[in-house]
Every structure is written in structure tokens, then in C-alpha cells.
Amino acid sequence: MGSELLNRIGIPRLIISLFLAFLVAAAFSFGLPMGQIFSAMLTRFGMNALLVLAMIPTIQAGAGPNFGLPFGIICGLIGATLAIELDFSGFPAFFFAVGVSIPLGAAAGWLYGLLLNRVKGQEMTVGTYMGFSIVSVMCIFWLMAPYTSPEMIWPYGGEGLRVTVVLDGRMEQLLDRFLSFNLLGANIPTGLLLVTAFSCVLLWLFMRTRAGLAMSMVGSNPRFAEASGLSVNKYRLLASVISCAMGAAGIIVYSQSYGFIQLYQAPLYMALYSVSAILIGGASLQRATIAQALIGAFLFNGLLVIALPVANVAMDSDISEIMRVIISNGIILYALTRKEAGGDAR
Amino acid sequence: MSVKNRLEMKNVSKEYYGNRVLKNVSFSLGEGQVLSLVGENGAGKSTLMNILFGMPVIHATGGFEGELFLDGEKVNIKSPEEAMKLGIGMVHQEFMLLPGFSITENIKLNREVTKDSLLSRVFGKPLKWLDMPEMRNDARASLDAIGLGIDEMLPVRGLPVGHMQFVEIARELDKKNIRLLVLDEPTAVLTESDAEKLLESMKILVDKGISVLFISHRLDEVMAVSDKIVILRDGEHVAETSPRETTIDKIAELMVGRKIESGAMQGRPPSALRDEYIIEIRDLSVDMPGEAVKGVTLDVKRGEILGLGGLAGQGKIGIANGIMGLFPSAGEVKMNGEPVRLNSPRASLGNGMAFVSEDRRGTGLLLDDSIEFNIAATAIQTSGKFMKPGIVTILNSREMGDHAREMIEKLDIRCTGPAQLTRRLSGGNQQKVCIARAITLEPSVLFVSEPTRGIDIGAKKLILDHLVQLNRETGLTIIMTSSELAELRSVCDRIAIVYQGRLEGILLPTDSDRDFGLMMAGEYSKFHGKEAV
Amino acid sequence: MKLIQRNIVPIVFLIICALGFKYSGLSWMFFANDLMTRLARNSFLVISLIVPVLAGMGLNFGIVLGAMAGQFAAFITIVYNLTGMAGFFIACALSVPFAVLFGWLTGVLFNKAKGKEMITGLILGFFANGVYQLICLIFIGWIIPVSNKALLLPSGVGFVNTLDLKIWQYAIDKFYVFKPKGIDIPVLKYLNNINFPVVTLVIVALLCAAVVLLFRTKLGQDFRAVGQNRHIAEVAGIKVDRVRIIAVIFSTVLAAWGQLIFLQNIGNVQVYGSHVQVGTFAVAALLIGGATVSRATIGQALLGTVLFHALFIVSPLAGKNIMGSAQVGEYFRVFVAYGVIGIALALHAWQRQTKKE
Structure with missing residues (x-):
């Protein structure tokens, strides 16, 4: 029975949870400000949750984790920069950015989905490199695009947009501060968590509609889905559209909380971090649930938030960043080498 | 008839998970003779061949009972490699040829002729040169022996199917120690004229003293080439005869005949x-x-x-x-x-129309989903059953669960409950889930x-x-x-x-x-x- | 016509390079000399990819680990101050045990992820980079003592960002440089005044010959057999897993040497950066040469190296002259590297899928 339980929790998830618990204990014993740390953990969780949730549709539809998330992310960045260019601020800026980027992301997801349907079985490799490519194309775009807002272009005649655009006074921590309150010294980013909860509910509802159920059938067993009269390609396409649209909205939520829009090469590895988060949450390359995404987002980001101050006390170095690289890629390797059941039976 | 026995099988039995698929099968095959094994699918032919070839599937499931003799010597074959070493060759139903290699390279695959190189003295065999001229000679000789006149350096890709089959046989023939060759439905993919040629080349093999175990569903071929015909049915050796003593319809009758309880x-x-x-x-x-x-x-x-x-x-x-x-x-x-x-x-x-597929695990089930979802899945998509109308129409879990419970009772599906994953069910219960899913569609x-x-x-x-x-x-x-x-x-x-x-x-x-x-x-x-x- | 169709990728890039060269306004002398240097220092890395491709494991993004093995060996020669040609060849020798170990680990991992070798190699590269940083930044000076404090960060832990390699810079490149002069034959006269690093080129040529010869041995035949169909090779008694591991070890060792040749030309090690893009750039070069995921030749590797690096040389200036921004050219060549890989992988997967259907 013990091994059954262990199997259900999953060894990586167990190790990471224990490690996180250990770090929390260490932080506490070092006398670090736990309230601040806890609210930072919550904020990082909320910042990333939507990007991690975006992995669910493609995994469920059998196309694997969406390594092509940058397709959605760049659309979100376009939306956010347009909002500033048009001089919106506050909630109008946020809603404008989200409103612009979701359809853009959906369109990008549609194109990306067409590609995915032609490379079944190789989605991860192709997605990764197509994602890298689109990020570098967008680098050229950021250089050439005719933006004029002084907040975004270089002050002294440099070319193109800045590498990071400050959101101060536009929508910096707009959601985080909305209805936020203080609990035992920890600042609760209510708005951010509400948005996360709202996204979860929407996704949960969608996954239980006929289309959502069909998508999950397609991923679970494409032959079965075909025999039930479903078009496998159609639902994989839908999954890609939803995932990229979520990625587009997700990066805006991320940026407002972070306080900066990061352009150029920044989105390069974002897909990888989201992929590892959901895998840490216990998902496999074939199946994922909302709970796994949330747990994963919390564990992964919690670990990073707390590792930095603890490491700084224990030793003076960049261990936090190194740890992030090792953990996030290690968990993906683990998932890749696991003998998985299911998938495309052909 | 004083031919030496090349292969003798004595009282061979095999059980898979309590299911007896071979029951005390015994037969012998003489040197330079052809023995045909005939029987329906599931009669035990392939299990017998797996035993002869020492396939892992046999030994992973508890081995077999009985004894095998090769040229009078008792043998215990534990792996395909051992079988090859003993001089048993097999031409598989599916082609085991590398399309990008030439005929020669395929015939000599992993048995290449090599000669020393500078580095091989240090690093051993892997770094020996391939001796291509020598390999060509060997390949040519085997091809000539079965009368296939094509260029031995042609790539296998693009060869007609018939020729591929001959290349397979040539490869077995090239194994110098070959004593016994198993041909598993070699003519199934051939045209009639190619099949005839193949049967002729079989005679060449036999003349060389090689014994052939021939498996075929084409009874006229069996009649044409065999010295002996063994008929298997339900894992039992039901008859042993020869073309002179029997007719096609007698063989057919023996293959199929079985007791069906009266009233069944x-x-x-x-x-x-x-x-x-x-x-x-x-x-x-x-x-x-x-x-x-x-x-x-x-x-x-x-x-x-x-x-x-x-x-x-x-x-x-x-x-x-x-x-x-x-x-x-x-x-x-x-x-x-x-x-x-x-x-x-x-x-x-x-x-x-509704369909319960023969490919149960591949097409019939969502193995990592619950019983209830498996039963409801197709009906949800085709007729919108089990959906709860509202602003957004979503799944009605309760209705789906109730229906699953009803089906579980009706079809007697043994499970822990409607939420159990179908992967964990036994084959029979999985099949019942498939039937339940089909019935849920209310088909005609x-x-x-x-x-x-x-x-x-x-x-x-x-x-x-x-x-x-x-x-x-x-x-x-x-x-x-x-x-x-x-x-x-x-x-x-x-x-x-x-x-x-x-x-x-x-x-x-x-x-x-x-x-x-x-x-x-x-x-x-x-x-x-x-x-x- | 068929010839063009089969070589469409190199032809397209040849045209892009030619246009880029024209718009860059670079002199032939400068361009050709730069290209020669780059060819000498990069082709080894590209050639190291060939064996795994033919063994059916696709493009080995895991050569990043080979580059790390090379760098570890380089660090040792720096710490012990082994100079000149001897230093360089000692580094080559020292890199072998590291590379064999890393290659073996990579091979074992690939065997557990059959059919997903490329994404596994890519992620493994990232993962190994984390471990590498852990070693170079945290363990060096803490667990692994280094006597020469000038190599370490002020805190005494971790290597500094850039380690000087003057001790064996140009050890082989400048051993004997051939510079043709006064050739008066059409076409060939373009070779005038170009520096040929003869020793390096000879080593690369020897390697090419070795790879060609390898495929005429029993082992080479096994690589090809496994590359075509694992199942059939297995049935024929070839130890498939072992052959695959050997293929990866070959690739990793060659990559380690390739990285050392690269470093001896550059003259310093960017401790945290020199190896990072090795896999991507080598793979992109091989693909530009016309190779695919399942087929690659020496010729394609060399041609690809030339074209890819020609693009590298001309794109910043061409970008500046055409678009008014050198930055555009920089990003363009990054895009080319990623894009070429992405498209090649997509085409390969697409073909496989249509074949299946």
C-alpha cells in the first residue's frame, strides 16, 4: 500500500515537496521575514499559474506539453506594448492588452496547430525550435516596429524598443494590489489569485463541455476518438488555439505582476519553465489536470522564491538560478525517459 | 524409409496463464524432408515455432514441458541466438530486411566477413574491415543456389516482394550450419508464379539435406511439397499423414472438426x-x-x-x-x-450502427479513463447524452455514473466501481465495458x-x-x-x-x-x- | 533538375550568402580569411554529429556535453600551466575520459528515451549546463581546490567569467600557415593572400578520412544497420543498445576535441558561455549543408559549415546596409540557426507521417 501511495504522489513531487519544506524550515530558523517570503511565493505562483495552466489543453489533446508557448507569449507582448503605445493605463490598459492579445494568440495558436498536426509524435522537438525561431523573428520586429511611446523606445536614439519596458504607473501590480490585504504579515495578492481562480473555473468548465471531453478523448486514444466519429486534427488544433491564447493572456498577468514587460530573448525559455512546473505537479506528457498545474506552479515557484534568500544566507552565490536550471530540466528529462502508457496507439 | 530424424518433438505442452495452448504434441521430421504444419489460427503453430526458436515470450511465461531433439541430441533452446547457433533458420512472415542495404549486406547482416585492420588488433572485432568482395561471393553463391539471378549489390528497397522472400531464404541458406529451416507462410504475399518458384527452391534446399518445416494455409501447396503433414487443432496433434494418403478435403475436415456440445x-x-x-x-x-x-x-x-x-x-x-x-x-x-x-x-x-473493435486496447478503450467515461464517451459525442444544459452545456456526472452502475450490474462487470480505470480491468471485463459503450448508443x-x-x-x-x-x-x-x-x-x-x-x-x-x-x-x-x- | 531539387537547401543558402556578401560590402580578402578561420575551428564540431545521425538517433544536441568535457580538460591545462602544442594535445588526451563518461551517460539516457533522442539531447544539454555551472561556480575553490587564485572570483569560489588560453592559443593553427601568393590562374587566384592553417586542416582531413573508413568496418556496418531498423538489427543478433551508446560516445569525444580546436583558435574560454550554443550552431550548420535527421555526409558537414559561417560573417553588415541596423543582421542569423533546425525537424516529421499514412 505504501508504494501505491508513493506512486500516486510521484517521486519527483515528493522530493520537491520535502525540499521545499526543508527550505521553509531553514528560512524560518535563519530568522528570515516569513511574511514577505510567503507573499512572494503567492505572487510568483499567481504570476505563473496561467502560463502553466496553458499546458493542459495540448497535453490533454495528445500533443504533449506546449513547447510552442512562445507563439502565444509574443502575442501577449504585442498586446501589452500596444496598450502602452495607445497610452492606456490602469484596468483599461490591462483589459485592452488582454482583449487584443487573446485573439492574436488564438490566431497564432491556429497556425501553430496546423504545423503540429503535420508533425505528430515530434511535437516537442519541433515546437521547441519553432518557438525559438519565432522569438528571434520577434527580436527583429521589436527592433523595426514603429512604436513611438517614449516609455518604450530608447531615450537617446537607440534602435527599436527597450529590452525591458517599465510598467510603473501603467499596470504595475494592478491585479496584485486589487483588494489585497495583510494576513499575519503576509500580503495577499487577492486580485491575482482571483484571476487565477477564474481562469481555473473557465478551463474546468471547458474541459467538461462536449468539445473539451472530445479533446481529452483525442489525446487519450486517437483511434478511439476516430471510431467515435471525432476529427483528431480538429481537436488538436483547438487545443493549440486555446493554449496559445492562454499563453498570451498569461504573459500579461505575469508582466503586470513583475512590473516590466520583457522583450527580445526573454520569452525563449518560458515554455520550458511552464513545462517543468506542470511535470513537477505530477502530470505526465500525456495527462494533466488543473490540480497538477496549480500544485506544480506552487512547488516550482515556491522553491525558487525561497531558495534565493536561504542560499544568500547559507552561501553567497547564484545557486538559486543554477537550481532552477537543474530542477526544471531534470524533471523534463525524467518525464521523457519514463515508460509511459497510452499516447498514440499507432 | 530409413531417414534419420533431424528434429523430434516429444510431448510438448505449453500453458499461458492457465490456458493450455499446446497439449502433448509429438512429431518428427527427417533429414532432407519437408514437414507441413497445418491448422486454424490459434491451433498452436506459432507457439510451437516460438518454442523451437527459444523466443523470450516462452521463457517469460514459465517455459514449456516436453523435449526437443536435434539430430538425435537433446537440446534446450533458450534464445533465438542459440537456435541460430544450432542451425535452425527461420523466414518470418514479415520481411526482416533492411531496405537501405544491398542484397549482399542483408544476406550477411551481422555475419559479415571481416579482415584485420590496424586498429582491430587493439580494439578487437568491431574495428575490422568489411571484406566486401568476399561477402559478395558468399551472397552470390546462396542466390545461385536457389536460382535467383539478380545482381547481389542491388539495394533491397525497390525489389519486388517475391525477390525479397528469396533474399530471406538466401540469407538463411548462407548460414553455413543450417540444418532446419522454418518457413512461416512464405507464399502468403507472393503471386502464383513466384510461389511456384519458391516451392521449387524449397526442393533445392531439401536436396542439400536441409529439413524444412513448412507452415501454410494453402492446402494445395501443402499437398505439393510435403513428405509429411501434421495437423494441429486446439493445441492438439490430431493427425499425421502424407499427401499420398490423404486429400485436401480430408485435411480441411481434420483442421476444423471439433466437438460442439449438442444443444450449444x-x-x-x-x-x-x-x-x-x-x-x-x-x-x-x-x-x-x-x-x-x-x-x-x-x-x-x-x-x-x-x-x-x-x-x-x-x-x-x-x-x-x-x-x-x-x-x-x-x-x-x-x-x-x-x-x-x-x-x-x-x-x-x-x-x-455500433462497433466493438477487435483491437480492444488500441481502438476500443480509453485505458487511462474511468469505466463510466468509457461507457459514455461515444454517446456524448454522437448524441449529446449525459450533458446538462445550462449557459454552457457541461457533462452531467451523476447521470453518467448512474448509467455506468446500471451497465455494471447488467453486464456483470467486475470492478471496484464506475470510477476505476479500464486499464486495471481484466480482458473479459474490458470487453464488457466495450459492449456497454456500444449498447449505450442504442444501435439497431x-x-x-x-x-x-x-x-x-x-x-x-x-x-x-x-x-x-x-x-x-x-x-x-x-x-x-x-x-x-x-x-x-x-x-x-x-x-x-x-x-x-x-x-x-x-x-x-x-x-x-x-x-x-x-x-x-x-x-x-x-x-x-x-x-x- | 533533380540535382537542384535534392540540394535545394544549400542552394538557397548559397544565394542568401552571395546576396549578403554583395550588400555587406566586405572585401574578398577579409571575408575569405575570416571564413577560413571559422571553417578550421568549427568543422570538427559539425562532423562530430554524423555518427549518431547514421545510427538512427537523429541530431545529437547532446554534443554540448562533449564541449564541456573539452573545457574541463582545458581548465586542467590552465591550472597546471601546460603550454604550447604539448599543452593542447594533453588537453585533447585529458578530454577523452570526460567525454567517454559523458557520452556513455548520454547514450544510456537516449536508450531510455528511444524515438525522443533529439528533445532529450536538447534538454540534457540545458540540464548539463546547470550541473556544469554548479561545478564551475560553486564547487571550484570550495570542494575542488584550485591553487592559482587569479583564476577564481574574488570570493575564492568559482571560476572567473573568462579564462585566458594564451598558453596554447594557435598551438596548431599557427604551427604552419600557408599563404598562397602570385597565383595567376583564373578562379584559383582568389586564393591569393588567404592564410591556410595547414595543421588544423590536416587534422580535419584526417578526421574526415577516419569517419569514412569507420563506415567500412564491422562497427560502422552495425551503426548503419541499427540506424535503419532497430528491430531487424536486434533479430540479426546485433546488440542494439550497445551500438547506440558507442555511437554517442564517438560523437561526444569528437565534440570534445572539436571544442578544444575551437578554443585554441579563440584564445580564451568563456567559462559560462563558450559551450552553450555549440549544439544548436553545429546542428544548424549540418542541416544547411543539406543533411537531414536521418542522412548526413562529410561533404554536407563541410559545405554546411562554410555556408553557415559565411552567413555569420556577412549578416551584421548586410543587415546594416539593407535595414539600417546591424542588430537586425545579428538577430537574423540567430533566427536562421533556429529556423533551419525547426523547419528541418518539421519536414522530417511531416515526411515520416505521410509515409505512415
């Missing part, structure tokens, strides 16, 4: 069913790999249980898969007089393929009884495809036999073993003219 045949006489056709199939062809259908015309009576029988690979499986739109098909199918759009699973489902025609494959005996009977009960209680028309003739004869009203992608004829369950055997071997029309069709 539940089929109804033709007079009990009205001549009203629910499905009319005209010239249906289906492009299903390995089970191609090439123009079947068949009418299905309303309310009957129709069996589709035939040997593996003859196309019986393809019929249901084609009509359900799972493999590309052409022709005409009418249901209740209305044409059904082909190549569209949705159209077939929409017309009231149910296609069931290989309903009892891989299922233990107790569950087999339950499933067949359920199908008959369904048919009798609701008038559901059932078209059941099965490789087990006995099973078809026990439940069907009529049985259609498919041979080489076409309908060979329709028989009643009460017809003789001989007729069934001849039809399955494609020899029926030769004996009876065209009357049966």
Missing part, C-alpha cells in the same frame, strides 16, 4: 428469420493493412446474428472496420434501404469483432450469452466476426466465410466440418462449383 448451438433455422434485409453490402472493398477486403457482397437479415469467419489475413476483420469508417473503403452499403456514407465514422454511428446493428480474443474461458461464455440475450430480447441485429469457428457456430444463425478478401460462401452452423474447412481454405468452390455463393 443456439442458431435458429433459416425459416425462423424473415427475408428482410437491414444491411445490404455491395462490392465493398476496404484498404485495411493485413485484412484487405476486395469486393464483398452480402445481405444481413433484420434481427439475425450473422457470423463472419475465415482465416487470419483473409479480410473478415476488414468488413466491419470498413463499414464503420475506420479504414478507407469503397463500394455501396445500404441500411434500411438508404445508402450509408462510407469513410465517415460519424455517418455510420449516426445511422444506428451491432458489429462485434473477436469478442472473446484473449479472454479466459469462463468470461467467454458470459460474453457470448450476453450477446445472444441482447439479440433475443431487443431484436438487435448482430454481426459477429471471429477467428474461432466453434464460437461462431455456437451463437450465429448464419456464417459467412471470407477468403482472400471475398465472400467464399455462407453456411449454417449445422453444416459439416468438411464444408467449413474447405471454405476457409478456399477450396470449397472447386469441390462444389459455385452453388454456395
Whole structure:
């Protein structure tokens, strides 16, 4: 029975949870400000949750984790920069950015989905490199695009947009501060968590509609889905559209909380971090649930938030960043080498 | 007849998970002779060959009982490599050739002729040079021996199928110690003239003193080449004969004949069913790999249980898969007089047809989903069952669960509850889930393929009884495809036999073993003219 | 016509390079000399990819680990101040045990992820980079003592960002440089005044010959057999897993040497950066040469190296002259590297899928 339980929790998830618990204990014993740390953990969780949730549709539809998330992310960045260019601020800026980027992301997801349907079985490799490519194309775009807002272009005649655009006074921590309150010294980013909860509910509802159920059938067993009269390609396409649209909205939520829009090469590895988060949450390359995404987002980001101050006390170095690289890629390797059941039976 | 025994099998038995698939089989094969093994699918031929070849599947499932003698010496073969070392060669049904390699390279695969290089003295064999001229010579010699005059340096890709088969044989022949060659349905993919050539080359092998174990469904070939014919049925050695002592129809009878308990045949006489056709199939062809259908015309009576029988690979499986739109098909199918759009699973489902696939784990189930979702999944998509209307129409879990519980009770599915994953169920219970899913569609025609494959005996009977009960209680028309003739004869009203992608004829369950055997071997029309069709 | 069709990728890039060269306004002398340097220092890395491709494991993004093995060896020669040609060849020798170990680990991992070798290699590269940083940044000076404090960060832990390699810079490149002069034959006269690093080129040529010869041995035949069909090779008695591991070890060792040749030309090690893009750039070069995921030749590797690096040389200036921004050219060549890989992988997967259907 013990091994059954262990199997259900999953060894990586167990190790990471224990490690996180250990770090929390260490932080506490070092006398670090736990309230601040806890609210930072919550904020990082909320910042990333939507990007991690975006992995669910493609995994469920059998196309694997969406390594092509940058397709959605760049659309979100376009939306956010347009909002500033048009001089919106506050909630109008946020809603404008989200409103612009979701359809853009959906369109990008549609194109990306067409590609995915032609490379079944190789989605991860192709997605990764197509994602890298689109990020570098967008680098050229950021250089050439005719933006004029002084907040975004270089002050002294440099070319193109800045590498990071400050959101101060536009929508910096707009959601985080909305209805936020203080609990035992920890600042609760209510708005951010509400948005996360709202996204979860929407996704949960969608996954239980006929289309959502069909998508999950397609991923679970494409032959079965075909025999039930479903078009496998159609639902994989839908999954890609939803995932990229979520990625587009997700990066805006991320940026407002972070306080900066990061352009150029920044989105390069974002897909990888989201992929590892959901895998840490216990998902496999074939199946994922909302709970796994949330747990994963919390564990992964919690670990990073707390590792930095603890490491700084224990030793003076960049261990936090190194740890992030090792953990996030290690968990993906683990998932890749696991003998998985299911998938495309052909 | 004082030939030395090359191979002797004594009292060989094998059990898979309590299921006895070979029972005390004994036979011997003389030096330079041809022994043909014939039998239906599942008669135990492949298990016997797996034992002879030391395949891992045998030893992973507890080994076998009995003894094997090779040239009088007792052998214990634990792996294919050992079998090769002992001089046993095998030509597989599927080609084991690398398309990008030349004929020579394929013939000498992993047995290349090498010569020393500078580095091989340090690093050993892997860094020895290939001796291509020598390899060519060897390949040429083997090819000449079986009379294949093509250039030995041609790449295998692009060779005609017949030539590939010869290359396989040449490769076995090139193994210098070869004593015994197993040919597993070597002519199945060949044209008639190629098949003839192959049989001739077999004679060359035999003249060299090589013994041949020949497995074929083509009884005329068996009659032409064999010194001895061994007939297997249900894992038992039922007869041993030779072409001089027997005829094709006798072999056919022996292959099929089996006791069916009297009273177990539940089929109804033709007079009990009205001549009203629910499905009319005209010239249906289906492009299903390995089970191609090439123009079947068949009418299905309303309310009957129709069996589709035939040997593996003859196309019986393809019929249901084609009509359900799972493999590309052409022709005409009418249901209740209305044409059904082909190549569209949705159209077939929409017309009231449901399908329980022979590929249970591949096509029939969502292995990592719950029983309840498996049962409901198709109905949700085709007819919007189990959905709760609202602002957004979402799944009604309670209704789905209730329905699953009802089905679990009705079909006696042994499980921990409707939420259990189907992967964890036994084969029989998985099959019941598949049937439950099909019934949930409330079909008027149910296609069931290989309903009892891989299922233990107790569950087999339950499933067949359920199908008959369904048919009798609701008038559901059932078209059941099965490789087990006995099973078809026990439940069907009529049985259609498919041979080489076409309908060979329709028989009643009460017809003789001989007729069934001849039809399955494609020899029926030769004996009876065209009357049966 | 068929010839063009089969070589469409190199031809397209040849045209892009030619246009880029024209718009960059670079002199032939400068361009050709730069190209020669780059060819000498990069082709080894590209050739190291060939064996795994032919063994059916696709493009080995895991050569990043080979580059790390090379760098570890380089660090040792720096710490012990082994100079000149001897230093360089000692580094080559020292890199072998590291590379064999890393290659073996990579091979074992690939065997557990059959059919997913490329994505596994890519992620493994990232993962190994984390471990590498852990070693170079945290363990060096803490667990692994280094006597020469000038190599370490002020805290005494971790290597500084850039380690000087003057001790064996140009050890082989400048051993004997051939510079043709006064050739007066059409076409060939373009070779005038170009510096040929003869020793390096000879080593590369020897390697090419070795790879060609390897495929005429029993081992080479096994690589090809496994590459075509694992199952059939297995049935024929070839130890498939072992052959695959050997293929990866070959690739990793060659990559380690390739990285050392690269470093001896550059003259310093960017401790945390020199190896990072090795996999991507080598793979992109091989693909530009016309190779695919399942087929690659020496010729394609060399041609690809030339074209890819020609693009590298001309794109910043061409970008500046055409678009008014050198930055555009920089990003363009990054895009080319990623894009070429992405498209090649997509085409390969697409072909496989249509074949299946």
C-alpha cells in the first residue's frame, strides 16, 4: 500500500515537496521575514499559474506539453506594448492588452496547430525550435516596429524598443494590489489569485463541455476518438488555439505582476519553465489536470522564491538560478525517459 | 524409409496463464524432408515455432514441458541466438530486411566477413574491415543456389516482394550450419508464379539435406511439397499423414472438426428469420493493412446474428472496420434501404450502427479513463447524452455514473466501481465495458469483432450469452466476426466465410466440418462449383 | 533538375550568402580569411554529429556535453600551466575520459528515451549546463581546490567569467600557415593572400578520412544497420543498445576535441558561455549543408559549415546596409540557426507521417 501511495504522489513531487519544506524550515530558523517570503511565493505562483495552466489543453489533446508557448507569449507582448503605445493605463490598459492579445494568440495558436498536426509524435522537438525561431523573428520586429511611446523606445536614439519596458504607473501590480490585504504579515495578492481562480473555473468548465471531453478523448486514444466519429486534427488544433491564447493572456498577468514587460530573448525559455512546473505537479506528457498545474506552479515557484534568500544566507552565490536550471530540466528529462502508457496507439 | 530424424518433438505442452495452448504434441521430421504444419489460427503453430526458436515470450511465461531433439541430441533452446547457433533458420512472415542495404549486406547482416585492420588488433572485432568482395561471393553463391539471378549489390528497397522472400531464404541458406529451416507462410504475399518458384527452391534446399518445416494455409501447396503433414487443432496433434494418403478435403475436415456440445448451438433455422434485409453490402472493398477486403457482397437479415469467419489475413476483420469508417473503403452499403456514407465514422454511428473493435486496447478503450467515461464517451459525442444544459452545456456526472452502475450490474462487470480505470480491468471485463459503450448508443446493428480474443474461458461464455440475450430480447441485429469457428457456430444463425478478401460462401452452423474447412481454405468452390455463393 | 531539387537547401543558402556578401560590402580578402578561420575551428564540431545521425538517433544536441568535457580538460591545462602544442594535445588526451563518461551517460539516457533522442539531447544539454555551472561556480575553490587564485572570483569560489588560453592559443593553427601568393590562374587566384592553417586542416582531413573508413568496418556496418531498423538489427543478433551508446560516445569525444580546436583558435574560454550554443550552431550548420535527421555526409558537414559561417560573417553588415541596423543582421542569423533546425525537424516529421499514412 505504501508504494501505491508513493506512486500516486510521484517521486519527483515528493522530493520537491520535502525540499521545499526543508527550505521553509531553514528560512524560518535563519530568522528570515516569513511574511514577505510567503507573499512572494503567492505572487510568483499567481504570476505563473496561467502560463502553466496553458499546458493542459495540448497535453490533454495528445500533443504533449506546449513547447510552442512562445507563439502565444509574443502575442501577449504585442498586446501589452500596444496598450502602452495607445497610452492606456490602469484596468483599461490591462483589459485592452488582454482583449487584443487573446485573439492574436488564438490566431497564432491556429497556425501553430496546423504545423503540429503535420508533425505528430515530434511535437516537442519541433515546437521547441519553432518557438525559438519565432522569438528571434520577434527580436527583429521589436527592433523595426514603429512604436513611438517614449516609455518604450530608447531615450537617446537607440534602435527599436527597450529590452525591458517599465510598467510603473501603467499596470504595475494592478491585479496584485486589487483588494489585497495583510494576513499575519503576509500580503495577499487577492486580485491575482482571483484571476487565477477564474481562469481555473473557465478551463474546468471547458474541459467538461462536449468539445473539451472530445479533446481529452483525442489525446487519450486517437483511434478511439476516430471510431467515435471525432476529427483528431480538429481537436488538436483547438487545443493549440486555446493554449496559445492562454499563453498570451498569461504573459500579461505575469508582466503586470513583475512590473516590466520583457522583450527580445526573454520569452525563449518560458515554455520550458511552464513545462517543468506542470511535470513537477505530477502530470505526465500525456495527462494533466488543473490540480497538477496549480500544485506544480506552487512547488516550482515556491522553491525558487525561497531558495534565493536561504542560499544568500547559507552561501553567497547564484545557486538559486543554477537550481532552477537543474530542477526544471531534470524533471523534463525524467518525464521523457519514463515508460509511459497510452499516447498514440499507432 | 530409413531417414534419420533431424528434429523430434516429444510431448510438448505449453500453458499461458492457465490456458493450455499446446497439449502433448509429438512429431518428427527427417533429414532432407519437408514437414507441413497445418491448422486454424490459434491451433498452436506459432507457439510451437516460438518454442523451437527459444523466443523470450516462452521463457517469460514459465517455459514449456516436453523435449526437443536435434539430430538425435537433446537440446534446450533458450534464445533465438542459440537456435541460430544450432542451425535452425527461420523466414518470418514479415520481411526482416533492411531496405537501405544491398542484397549482399542483408544476406550477411551481422555475419559479415571481416579482415584485420590496424586498429582491430587493439580494439578487437568491431574495428575490422568489411571484406566486401568476399561477402559478395558468399551472397552470390546462396542466390545461385536457389536460382535467383539478380545482381547481389542491388539495394533491397525497390525489389519486388517475391525477390525479397528469396533474399530471406538466401540469407538463411548462407548460414553455413543450417540444418532446419522454418518457413512461416512464405507464399502468403507472393503471386502464383513466384510461389511456384519458391516451392521449387524449397526442393533445392531439401536436396542439400536441409529439413524444412513448412507452415501454410494453402492446402494445395501443402499437398505439393510435403513428405509429411501434421495437423494441429486446439493445441492438439490430431493427425499425421502424407499427401499420398490423404486429400485436401480430408485435411480441411481434420483442421476444423471439433466437438460442439449438442444443444450449444443456439442458431435458429433459416425459416425462423424473415427475408428482410437491414444491411445490404455491395462490392465493398476496404484498404485495411493485413485484412484487405476486395469486393464483398452480402445481405444481413433484420434481427439475425450473422457470423463472419475465415482465416487470419483473409479480410473478415476488414468488413466491419470498413463499414464503420475506420479504414478507407469503397463500394455501396445500404441500411434500411438508404445508402450509408462510407469513410465517415460519424455517418455510420449516426445511422444506428455500433462497433466493438477487435483491437480492444488500441481502438476500443480509453485505458487511462474511468469505466463510466468509457461507457459514455461515444454517446456524448454522437448524441449529446449525459450533458446538462445550462449557459454552457457541461457533462452531467451523476447521470453518467448512474448509467455506468446500471451497465455494471447488467453486464456483470467486475470492478471496484464506475470510477476505476479500464486499464486495471481484466480482458473479459474490458470487453464488457466495450459492449456497454456500444449498447449505450442504442444501435439497431451491432458489429462485434473477436469478442472473446484473449479472454479466459469462463468470461467467454458470459460474453457470448450476453450477446445472444441482447439479440433475443431487443431484436438487435448482430454481426459477429471471429477467428474461432466453434464460437461462431455456437451463437450465429448464419456464417459467412471470407477468403482472400471475398465472400467464399455462407453456411449454417449445422453444416459439416468438411464444408467449413474447405471454405476457409478456399477450396470449397472447386469441390462444389459455385452453388454456395 | 533533380540535382537542384535534392540540394535545394544549400542552394538557397548559397544565394542568401552571395546576396549578403554583395550588400555587406566586405572585401574578398577579409571575408575569405575570416571564413577560413571559422571553417578550421568549427568543422570538427559539425562532423562530430554524423555518427549518431547514421545510427538512427537523429541530431545529437547532446554534443554540448562533449564541449564541456573539452573545457574541463582545458581548465586542467590552465591550472597546471601546460603550454604550447604539448599543452593542447594533453588537453585533447585529458578530454577523452570526460567525454567517454559523458557520452556513455548520454547514450544510456537516449536508450531510455528511444524515438525522443533529439528533445532529450536538447534538454540534457540545458540540464548539463546547470550541473556544469554548479561545478564551475560553486564547487571550484570550495570542494575542488584550485591553487592559482587569479583564476577564481574574488570570493575564492568559482571560476572567473573568462579564462585566458594564451598558453596554447594557435598551438596548431599557427604551427604552419600557408599563404598562397602570385597565383595567376583564373578562379584559383582568389586564393591569393588567404592564410591556410595547414595543421588544423590536416587534422580535419584526417578526421574526415577516419569517419569514412569507420563506415567500412564491422562497427560502422552495425551503426548503419541499427540506424535503419532497430528491430531487424536486434533479430540479426546485433546488440542494439550497445551500438547506440558507442555511437554517442564517438560523437561526444569528437565534440570534445572539436571544442578544444575551437578554443585554441579563440584564445580564451568563456567559462559560462563558450559551450552553450555549440549544439544548436553545429546542428544548424549540418542541416544547411543539406543533411537531414536521418542522412548526413562529410561533404554536407563541410559545405554546411562554410555556408553557415559565411552567413555569420556577412549578416551584421548586410543587415546594416539593407535595414539600417546591424542588430537586425545579428538577430537574423540567430533566427536562421533556429529556423533551419525547426523547419528541418518539421519536414522530417511531416515526411515520416505521410509515409505512415
